[in-house]
Amino acid sequence: MPSSLGYAILALVASKPQSGYDLARQMKQPLGEFWQAKHGQIYPELARLEKAGLVEFNELAQKSRPPRKVHAITPAGKAELVSWASKPPQERPRNDELVIKAHALRRISSIAAMGLLQTELEAHDHRLAALEQRRAALESRNLSGLGIDSPRFGDYAALRHAIGTEREYVAWCRWLLAEVSPKTKARPAHRPSRSKRQVASHK
């Protein structure tokens, strides 16, 4: 049985035959919103999938470069993917260093804290903008719709999730930033009051 990464690869080569290099490009930071992995993990996994008969490749020779090995899914691979996709997913830890740093935030100087958060916020704001741009591009390239029957549905679904996640992230960063800012008089951290407050809204 393939690993999760193996299934991620199967899903991608099922959409379109491609090389390990292509896969690595799609699975890399910071825009790999589908599944992230490095080429050092991808090439061996592709080899395993091939040995198991779930993918097959054909080599395209190139001048002065290693040949491109374009991998395609086999019928057995498709069957395996479909069968796996129907079963409940395994939960994985969502560990994020910033959560630890936020936990220790009150122990560091507020200058340092603001710098840290500002930088994070900017990075994730940029990533969000990039993702939204990709979404807009995807939508305009698919004027006939991106419903479940569209071949791009999978990409679209992953993108929407990535955008939602990123929005939550920037909202949280902004909340943290407001908490560490000295000028927080106007909007203090949780204090009992008669009016219920909303979770920080986005944008």
Next chain:
Amino acid sequence: MPSSLGYAILALVASKPQSGYDLARQMKQPLGEFWQAKHGQIYPELARLEKAGLVEFNELAQKSRPPRKVHAITPAGKAELVSWASKPPQERPRNDELVIKAHALRRISSIAAMGLLQTELEAHDHRLAALEQRRAALESRNLSGLGIDSPRFGDYAALRHAIGTEREYVAWCRWLLAEVSPKTKARPAHRPSRSKRQVASHK
């Protein structure tokens, strides 16, 4: 230098001296919203931190049970934590099997797809409710506020992030479910229209 897990442990024992078992309890599925790890990883890491002089423990003997080793952070540990917390975090992959399954969703039967999504949605809805209950409990136990100076600020910040993340997740699941449902006539997947649609709202 400790690993990320090491710093997560430092942050927790900095709030309150505790045993490896206590740490494992807080870091376990499905409510470990801070950092997830199993005891098999925690005990060796604690031993490393102790050898490095960042934590120290004292053994509390118990009748008919291994002694509780209550670990506390040392001044050196506190310094190391603070110094690390001020530096920019390292990005980690946020890999989720459901994203792969969603990508392959159009390849599976709509019955199977709906079952899968319904189950996921329920699980995450429950988790969200549990997290919100914890937030309410935290808030009512801290009527004097949960701002940056509160000793519970770190927990509160982590909880807010977990709640936001879970809200996004259930919204995404609901969107997916609407996409696979046959009765989607009324609210089709992306189609060009003059009225802009919002990302599914929460609650």
Next chain:
DNA sequence: TCGGGCATGTAAATTGTTACATGATTAC
């Protein structure tokens, strides 16, 4: 009496990262 919680640890296996290895091409 059976499962779960308490309480520690280690060992083996898997998964993921970083670095090593090669080498032409192209854009700045």
Next chain:
DNA sequence: GTAATCATGTAACAATTTACATGCCCGA
């Protein structure tokens, strides 16, 4: 000329999971 992109792969290391190992107490 220097860095980035293309294109493959392997090896050493680090992180994480799962299983092994022990054993009492408590509640259903």
